Amino acid sequence: MKYKTILFDLDGTVTDPKVGITKSVRYALEKNNMEVHSLEALEKFIGPPLKDSFMKYYDVDEATAMHLINDYREYFTDKGIFENKLYDGMIDLLKALKDKDYTVAIATSKPTVFARRIIGHFGLVNYFDEVIGSNLDGTRINKAEVITSVMEQLNITNTNQTIMIGDREYDIRGAHENKIDSIGVAYGYGTIDELRQSNPTIIVYSIRELYDQLIVG
Structure with missing residues (x-):
């Protein structure tokens, strides 16, 4: 396989x-008397x-959105972060990538501090060379900025x-902006149409297919 560095979205x-995430959003909305x-x-x-x-989705201005995010974090920081699997x-898959000496990193829009707590919670620290998210x-x-930051931290110069x-779509567009290939995973929360329209290098429908692409292929 031609790739040496694998960047994963988290959520x-x-x-x-x-x-x-949905409980944290509900908490923030209900705290501000917004309909759920x-x-x-x-x-x-x-x-x-x-x-x-x-x-x-709630037609609020930036200041209100930031206020809602602060309320979201009241629930997420200690509860919602671990309502996850x-x-x-x-x-x-991660073990196989590690065994084959790939460089593997997380590139997420979630704040770095939360992403690192989640990786630690699931005992995945040794599988990732870097974990970077938003501030x-x-x-x-x-996402393009996040990917750029990861690539800079890992000193990646060969985008091929x-x-x-x-x-x-944000993951795929971020990859396009950084001139790297991408895999859209259809087992997550983006629709097939969303993934197809963002034009990834390939779409897979399961982790088994992802394994085959990265390890077998």
Whole structure:
């Protein structure tokens, strides 16, 4: 395989964060007397930067969105962060990548401090060479900026040997902006249409397929 560096999105790609994220969003909305129909209706918050989602789906200005994020973190920091689970087969994939000496990193829009806590919680620290996300002050939330930061930290200069893996259009667009290949994973929270329209190098439908692409292929 031509790749030497594998970048993973976190939410919807390595872990399934549905319960924790949707409950945290519900907490923030209800605290501010905003309507919540169901947790399922809040799944659209999984993946994109929270500020963008609050502004888009609840038609609030940036200041209000930042206030909602602070309320979101009241629940997420100690509870929601651990209402999360690894996708079946992910440990085997990461172990195989480690055994083959790939450089592996997390590139997420989630704040770095939370991403690192999650990686530690699941005992994955030794599988990743770097874990980078956004900043708590709301900067570096764009996925392209996150990917750029990871590549700089890892001193990656050969973009032809680097690939980004994620479940949302933001991951694929971030890869395009950094001129690297990408894999869209359809087992996460992006729709097939969303992934196809963002034009990844390839789409896979399961971690088994992802394993075959990265390890067998």
